Amino acid sequence: GENVEQHPSTLSVQEGDSAVIKCTYSDSASNYFPWYKQELGKRPQLIIDIRSNVGEKKDQRIAVTLNKTAKHFSLHITETQPEDSAVYFCAASRALTFGKGTMLLVSP
Amino acid sequence: GAGVSQSPRYKVAKRGQDVALRCDPISGHVSLFWYQQALGQGPEFLTYFQNEAQLDKSGLPSDRFFAERPEGSVSTLKIQRTQQEDSAVYLCASSLVAAQETQYFGPGTRLLVL
Numbered sequence: 001g002e003n004v005e006q007h008p009s010t011l012s013v014q015e016g017d018s019a020v021i022k023c024t025y026s027d028s029a030s031n032y033f034p035w036y037k038q039e040l041g042k043r044p045q046l047i048i049d050i051r052s053n054v055g056e057k058k059d060q061r062i063a064v065t066l067n068k069t070a071k072h073f074s075l076h077i078t079e080t081q082p083e084d085s086a087v088y089f090c091a092a093s094r095a096l097t098f099g100k101g102t103m104l105l106v107s108p
Numbered sequence: 109g110a111g112v113s114q115s116p117r118y119k120v121a122k123r124g125q126d127v128a129l130r131c132d133p134i135s136g137h138v139s140l141f142w143y144q145q146a147l148g149q150g151p152e153f154l155t156y157f158q159n160e161a162q163l164d165k166s167g168l169p170s171d172r173f174f175a176e177r178p179e180g181s182v183s184t185l186k187i188q189r190t191q192q193e194d195s196a197v198y199l200c201a202s203s204l205v206a207a208q209e210t211q212y213f214g215p216g217t218r219l220l221v222l
Contacts, residue, residue, distance in 0.1 A: 001166075006150075034210070043199065043213040044151065089150045096141075096211065098150030 002027040004092050006099025013080050014107055021102045023090035024072040030093040033066060035075050038101075039086045047088075048075070080106045110134070112214035114200050120220045121190045129185045129217045133202030140183050141211060142175055143199040151199050157183060190221045 003026040013019050025033075034049035050057045050064045050073065057064050061080075066073040077084055085106045090099045113132045121127050133140050139158055143151035144167075153167040159180035168175070172191075177183040187194055197218050201211040 032209075036213075043215050045213070046210050049210065091150075096143075096151070096153060098143075098152070101148075101150050 002030055002093045002097040004090060004097045004099045006090050006102060008102060009100065010103045010105070012105045012107065015080060015082060017080055019075075019077045019080050019084070019104055019106075021075045021088055021090070021104070022072060023074070023092070023099050024070075025092040025097075026071065027093060028068075028071065032093065033064070033073050034091050034096070035062075035064060036089045036091065036098075037086045038089065044089060077104075080104075082106050082108050112200055112202055112212050114198075114214040114217050116217060117215060118218050118220075120222065123190060123192060123221055125190050125221075126186065126188045127190055127219065129187075129198050129219070131183045131185070131200030131202075131214060133181065133183070133200070134204075134212055135181075136204070137202035137212075138180075138205050139203040139209075139211075140177060141201045141203075142183070142185050143201065144169075145197040145199055145216070147196075154185070154198075187219075190219075192221050195219055195221045 006023045031052035036044035037047045038044045048064050061078045063076040087101045087103050089101045115130045141156050142154040145151045155175045156164040157177040172188045174186045197216040199216045200214040203209040203211045
């Protein structure tokens with residue numbers, strides 16, 4: 001089955017800085033890679049996703065890059081704001097295999 | 109429109125009790141998923157339906173866990189003889205057609221087994 005590793009587990013940045021979260025996956029057949037944001041006690045919310053036929057996708061301050069050869073993908077958040085503070089999960093494949101999450105703390 | 113809903117939102121059960129958790133997916137969504145999320149962890153896949161067919165149940169941790177979606181819409185996850193290690197948030201998600209599409213999550217049912 002699929003195995004997803006996510007790093008770091010915690011990331012603290014100053015407001016306005018960039019944040020990068022990285023994930024690796026094991027199943028070369030995986031071709032769908034979403035990122036979810038989960039605030040405390042809330043449901044996961046999709047923030048961006050990428051399919052294996054593209055290498056990069058951007059949506060305002062959020063971007064995702066995918067390296068299929070190396071089997072890793074990354075979330076990039078620029079100009080971070082305090083409201084970006086949450087736990088972020090990457091996932092891979094059909095019935096999603098999730099990483100363990102990254103708690104992002106943005107200090108004003 | 110209405111999103112994915114789940115009930116109950118919170119459930120406290122005594123060890124050994126049976127529980128039933130309900131998921132109402134977004135209307136018209138073909139695919140439905142159940143996940144288990146332990147405290148501080150990512151969601152872990154339990155099972156997947158396409159319409160009424162259960163296509164993958166490889167994530168169900170034991171034969172005490174059973175899921176159904178008899179009419180291809182509402183789904184129920186049943187846990188028999190609950191154990192303390194079953195305590196978790198159970199998340200339901202649905203997607204429009206295929207599994208490799210955006211999955212919309214429900215608010216979850218927080219199960220506490222005492």
